[in-house]
Amino acid sequence: MSDATIAVKPKGDIYEGIAFQFCKVATVALICQRFTLPIAAGLCCLFYVLAFANGKRETRCVLKYPLLVGAFYGLVAAGSIFLLLRR
Secondary structure, eight states: OOTTOOOOOOHHHHHHHHHHHHHHHHHHHHHHGGGHHHHHHHHHHHHHHHHHHTTOOOOSSTTOSHHHHHHHHHHHHHHHHHHHHHO
16 A cells, blocks of 8 residues: 555545534534633644644644744633623
């Protein structure tokens, strides 16, 4: 078998993968309700900082660098907590 062989996923598997990502988001939203954004953004920040601290220097995220992604979502978490507590 050649190394150049590329496995093509069936469309059903691709759609199920996308659906599973939304399932995870919906589950967190169901549990956390209005605190979903600050909790998810805060955990995102934490885990990207941990990834960087453990040697990860690039990510699949659009922002590419773990510390940049962590900083962005840290600001999102702080801003959303501020808006929730301001009410």
